Amino acid sequence: MAPWAMPPKIKIYEALSAVADGRVTLTGPTSATVRSSTGEKLYHVAWSHDLRYITADDPASRWQGYLGYPIIAVLLQLGKISYDPEQARLLAGIPWRVLNTQFKRNYEQALAYVMGEIERRGGRREKLLAEVERVFASLEQLRLERSPR
Known part of the structure; x- marks a missing residue:
């Protein structure tokens, strides 16, 4: 199987948001769903038992060839990335x-x-940027591969 391309870093922010919103639902030992930020769409994520292979049906994962935010959100939810x-x-x-x-x-x-919204909420831009960089580096180290559909 082919390795996944790394996503634009904004996908890390989207994944963290999905986890914070409680939009990730584990549906089985190797499957989950992630609801979109508007609640209109439900994306499906599936992986191998050893988590070497993973797939999802969101547009980025399906058509762009990089790890979409639903996959990243599931990895965060599972604790595979702290x-x-x-x-x-x-x-x-x-x-x-x-x-x-x-x-x-x-x-x-x-x-x-x-x-700007984060700063209005009392957050510190530098701290969030550092967290996203750390999550991105952890994601890269996993070297995930695309699984067949």
Whole structure:
């Protein structure tokens, strides 16, 4: 199988948000669902018992070839990648789909908006950036491969 490409870092923020919002549901020993930020879509994630192979049906995972936020959110929920719950809570309730549409998929603009929101909520930009970098590095070390559908 082919290895997964690494995602844009904004997908780490989206995954932390999904976990903070309680949108990740484990449905079996090797499967889960992740509800979108608007609640309109439900993405399915499945993996091998050894977690070497993983797949999901979100657009990024399916069509772009990189690890989409549902896969990352499941890895966080499973504890395969540790995260700071305090930093994740700062991202709770962020309407990612709305923002991605509003900013025409310009992730830098969407992230700038989110960082402003984080600061309004009392968060520190540097601390959240460091957490995202740490999660990204941990994700990269997993060297996950795409599983067949």
